[in-house]
Amino acid sequence: MRSWVESAEGSDFPLENLPLGVFRRADGLACVGTAIGDRILDLRAAADAKLLTGEVVGACRESSLNLLMSMGRAAAGALRAWLMDLLSDTGARKRVEPFLVAQADVQMLLPARIRDYTDFYASVYHATNVGRLFRPDNPLLPNYKYVPIGYHGRASSIVVSGTEVRRPCGQTKPADAPEPVFGPSRALDYELEVGFFVGPGNALGTPIPLAEAESHIFGLCLVNDWSARDVQVWEYQPLGPFLAKNFATTISPWVVTLDALRPFRGPAFARPEGDPKPLAYLDAEGDRSRGGFDVTLEVWLRTARMQEPVRVSRGNLRDLYWTLGQMLTHHASNGCNLQPGDLLASGTVSGATEDSLGCLLELTRRGAQPLQLPDGETRRFLEGGDEVILRGYCEREGHARIGFGECRGRLISG
């Protein structure tokens, strides 16, 4: 099946993707839309014009995806089926085309009102690499293979792709100094992550069994969890990262639904021999065959001197030690209530190989081995004017390639 939108085929957003997002229309209204090629179908306008019907119409007229997220995957699936029809049926073209706007002409907004944001630490490669830098003799802590480690992030400073990021000030303590100093971070890093939005929530006190976890996941986006490493190492004990992370978190504007990702599911991470089985509440047992997501993830860097960005690394979402479902079920296992639009993120996605490391801390061994860029520049950490671009996409023989678009942010700083 093909869309009559000519730019769809071969783009990140073919008919098979139809990610959802929120954009600011020329009249100033924040509107729900779906991406198709280089266009956006304005779902508010389509709903107003009665092109869409059924229970999702109200949700399409909101200024965020929260209501649609709360309605569950069946509602989102019904909307998806409608959109596929409208955007492939050439007979519908005349009716639908007036509601397409060019992506280039509008500003994307955050897709949801994010009430709570939780960041996990689900890549065992990342956890081991980072652990080795800080605790050479004891890189991976004893809880790692039992507990999907996570912590609460800051929701207020989540920004949409394209927002400039200001280099933060903070306390740092040079190893040879008697006292810490306060000033601009000198070890600013990106982190390549994938986020997932909560669909229907759970009541306080009511856990979510693993078998039901994915019915509470609406869709995925890209996340850059900017990190000030020098601040982090000084502040993080004993309560974890705080100001090193909460100055900005950038997310991509398009939420790729689990329906769109269905052809790209695969087995969960294969635990190495000798690793413990997950405890029962986190053990999918027979159902591990489809716990993973085959999403290629790339980091691109464009320094102020470059015309075009260069690729710095490439990893894959299936390299996570814990599945998204396990993270969600763990989060709610004590009765913590998740709400529609809450964002959970994977933590830095790093793989086993040198070219699949998801942050500069790992790539440069905490700055000890600077990254060599093709134009002769080097980077230990980010410098002013550097733009970091995350990309994600899914490819599989016999299926249309789908993409996540970009998660982009430029560092501005003195």
Added chain:
Amino acid sequence: MRSWVESAEGSDFPLENLPLGVFRRADGLACVGTAIGDRILDLRAAADAKLLTGEVVGACRESSLNLLMSMGRAAAGALRAWLMDLLSDTGARKRVEPFLVAQADVQMLLPARIRDYTDFYASVYHATNVGRLFRPDNPLLPNYKYVPIGYHGRASSIVVSGTEVRRPCGQTKPADAPEPVFGPSRALDYELEVGFFVGPGNALGTPIPLAEAESHIFGLCLVNDWSARDVQVWEYQPLGPFLAKNFATTISPWVVTLDALRPFRGPAFARPEGDPKPLAYLDAEGDRSRGGFDVTLEVWLRTARMQEPVRVSRGNLRDLYWTLGQMLTHHASNGCNLQPGDLLASGTVSGATEDSLGCLLELTRRGAQPLQLPDGETRRFLEGGDEVILRGYCEREGHARIGFGECRGRLISG
């Protein structure tokens, strides 16, 4: 000056207090109100009846305090002056009395829509006591006297006083077991804290100088940061507390404004000789004379077998190593944006003496020295049916005593 509301004098809520909160009216509407004696003045009804005028009227007709908080202390001060007049002028009694409702007849709600919740660790006594239990040779970490340590909590599971709290399940690892187990926490604790609500926020990227910090603080409440200690000790490394804390946080419904607390200000904590000076951005220098708050804080416990609660400890808010202003300024020092209605909390308030320890972990030395209750019962940690009641009040010669009301929660569990 006295109120014509007879119950005001001698209660937690005399004319000099006038804390703000939100209650559910008989008609189901969530309404802003102020407490006076055992009554609530319904500010929505008062605004509807044009008893209140000026810029705060709109904020009094909301279903949360967020808008009022965003307007700054001058607006809240103007409202306070109006309310003092209305509730003291016997000539106004006839007009105002119809808008009083009995506290006993209505349900209190959360005072604000809390977007982000941050919990600090500002009592050096608490940090030292807890550190000693986990790291006997190194109780206080090197960053403590420089960094107001804090972490992000969970906003969704903040509940108002009176909400029952369910004992959470979680992963724990008994010291002698080869593997962790999943089940109900067996080391459930309370934490006596004080919270403060953000008034006007700051834009992302714009720090808040210490001299302006208090203009961003709207008022204070009591906080019980329930904690599952056995879950905490297993999960907290390296990213800090997560499921051990986010199953429930109880707050008192009445927000005591900084204006009401003005007579009870005092010097900030006196750093012991030899302690470092705060770094410049956290150093109030000449203005340390009024950085503290003299608020007596009590923990009361009522087990299922008791008729009346017994007092377990009594501390004081002035025992914090960091002032509320320092915590807020530190939080925004990297440009992190705070928003009206955000809740920041002090962390457990413990003092130097045995009877001023703010959680059972400290009082019982992690269960090693059970608490002896007057009826012969003992507690290492909380048991099912236990009710924890936090109280706070301010007393000073020549000033009317004001109170915070209660922060109450009963543990239900198998």
